[in-house]
Amino acid sequence: MQTIPEFLKDVSLFQDLDEQSLSTLASLLVSARIAAKAVVFRESSESDSLYVVQSGQIIISKHVQGEVDIVLTRFHSGDFFGEMGLFDAAPRSATAYAERDSTLLRLERKAFQQILADYPEMAARICYRMVTVFIGRLRATNEQAREAMRWGLEATGYSPGNPQSAFGRKST
Amino acid sequence: MADPAKLEILTRSADDGGFQTVEIDSLHAYRAYKPQRLPPAEWEITAQPTGADGARHFVLRNLRRDSYLLLSSKEHFLWECFDGRHSLEEVARAFHLAFGAFDYMVIRQFLARLYDCGVIERQYALDWQSIPAGGRARRWNRAFGWAAQKWRGLAFRIPQADRLCALLYKYGGFLLFYQLSFWLCVALAVVALTLAFQPGELTANFAHFIKTQPLLLSSVMLGTALAVSVLHVLVHALACKAYGRRVREIGFFLLQGILPTFYADVTDIFMSTRQVRITVDMAGPMVEVVLGSASIVAAYFSDAGLVQALLFGVGVTLWESAVINLYPFNFLEMDGYNIVADLLAVPMLRQQALALIPSLPQRLRRISTIERGEWLQIGYLTLCLISVAVYLYLHVDAIRSLLHLS
Numbered sequence: 001m002q003t004i005p006e007f008l009k010d011v012s013l014f015q016d017l018d019e020q021s022l023s024t025l026a027s028l029l030v031s032a033r034i035a036a037k038a039v040v041f042r043e044s045s046e047s048d049s050l051y052v053v054q055s056g057q058i059i060i061s062k063h064v065q066g067e068v069d070i071v072l073t074r075f076h077s078g079d080f081f082g083e084m085g086l087f088d089a090a091p092r093s094a095t096a097y098a099e100r101d102s103t104l105l106r107l108e109r110k111a112f113q114q115i116l117a118d119y120p121e122m123a124a125r126i127c128y129r130m131v132t133v134f135i136g137r138l139r140a141t142n143e144q145a146r147e148a149m150r151w152g153l154e155a156t157g158y159s160p161g162n163p164q165s166a167f168g169r170k171s172t
Numbered sequence: 173m174a175d176p177a178k179l180e181i182l183t184r185s186a187d188d189g190g191f192q193t194v195e196i197d198s199l200h201a202y203r204a205y206k207p208q209r210l211p212p213a214e215w216e217i218t219a220q221p222t223g224a225d226g227a228r229h230f231v232l233r234n235l236r237r238d239s240y241l242l243l244s245s246k247e248h249f250l251w252e253c254f255d256g257r258h259s260l261e262e263v264a265r266a267f268h269l270a271f272g273a274f275d276y277m278v279i280r281q282f283l284a285r286l287y288d289c290g291v292i293e294r295q296y297a298l299d300w301q302s303i304p305a306g307g308r309a310r311r312w313n314r315a316f317g318w319a320a321q322k323w324r325g326l327a328f329r330i331p332q333a334d335r336l337c338a339l340l341y342k343y344g345g346f347l348l349f350y351q352l353s354f355w356l357c358v359a360l361a362v363v364a365l366t367l368a369f370q371p372g373e374l375t376a377n378f379a380h381f382i383k384t385q386p387l388l389l390s391s392v393m394l395g396t397a398l399a400v401s402v403l404h405v406l407v408h409a410l411a412c413k414a415y416g417r418r419v420r421e422i423g424f425f426l427l428q429g430i431l432p433t434f435y436a437d438v439t440d441i442f443m444s445t446r447q448v449r450i451t452v453d454m455a456g457p458m459v460e461v462v463l464g465s466a467s468i469v470a471a472y473f474s475d476a477g478l479v480q481a482l483l484f485g486v487g488v489t490l491w492e493s494a495v496i497n498l499y500p501f502n503f504l505e506m507d508g509y510n511i512v513a514d515l516l517a518v519p520m521l522r523q524q525a526l527a528l529i530p531s532l533p534q535r536l537r538r539i540s541t542i543e544r545g546e547w548l549q550i551g552y553l554t555l556c557l558i559s560v561a562v563y564l565y566l567h568v569d570a571i572r573s574l575l576h577l578s
Contacts, residue, residue: 037189097191154198155202167442168240171405172404
């Protein structure tokens, strides 16, 4: 069985950390088992921690209407989510469900603030990786927005108008 | 073609607190889509008379945006179905039952036109802009583009044309539309034609001055024709007001991208009867007929000289302008063409005829399969070709004769 520091080596967010930093980090993480279909956190709930998927699969969705959500993405072993909660106290922007039985490692905001205060170099390495991942996710979001728009256009049969389609009579 | 776009939906279950995910592609959603036209207060539709080709058309007007669409009977059927209650799948079934065949492309193309005209409720607004093509344009290409843009930039339109026309109509314009005015115009035209064709000095005097002072005479004749064309479109617009319809625009543009032309947009007249449309079409050329006739009569009673030549030249030019305007077979959508299109109730005759040209040799090889509508288009094309050839021949001949005369 892989120990938590060994597992953290494979997490992209922590790939720049040395052994000692990983051990320190591991001591700050809290492990949690989530059953399939259970909610990890809900949209609009308080946000105060980041999660790393140790095993299983997490699905992130955003409420659309009634009981219907749109699926934004899925996270697998080695991915992290909920990172916005480390930086601001704004409510969660989406809901996270466990799609399968999953194990998550939780890093609370307090613990992250402790890292920032006590281990600034380690915090800088984590933040740098986080920004890199943010950029990738932002690109993916743009692509997703484009796909959603394409879906809307195709679903409603919309296409750019034919300039000759208008009808009229200009008496000359 | 790209794969249909997909969205993944998560639906929560109220019973066990779980959820289900399902992927929906846009084609599935398209079939389930229920297009909804604008509320009835925001559009009006008018049935046109059955055309000589057997087809029936409808003109749909978006009152909010003041845009118009010409609908075929099949499109009218679809329009009736787009009430927000029927999915495209249901509409397709109904269409198939009514017309015996169906292709989703029919709906797709029609929807595109409806979106363009703004008569379908939209959930979103997009500003489509053409993406500039890659590669570096050559210098001459850019220069040509610049010149073309400047040339097109000559077009302009008068703001609030409808209000202006309503005022003009109220303060005197209405006098033109009394029956007495019409009969006075006819009488003047008859007198002018009688005088013009009488053997006398008029033609010889004109021929003399067109040879000795061609630039002056040509400039005055063309300048007058251009000035009168402004009155011509104004009278079209006033006729439109006389029947209580709206004048969308008055302005100046380049007909077919080449010919500088004044125009009055009287599309709203399609919401009226065929007889009214023909009257509006006729009203414009009457300006040239009246002023041209007056000019010829004045020339007849003038002494021989430059003034008489100018008056006669202007009169003939205006009459010619009226005849060209009223002659339907010249490939242009002038008043005569509009009258023919209205009489035949085939509003897109010219466009359909031009679209037929590429496939014409193939169609003529299978002559027995040519439909009534296509025969009309072929007839229109043939008459246009003959007319243009005769017009060119007569003008070359007329100029030669005038030069040899004196």
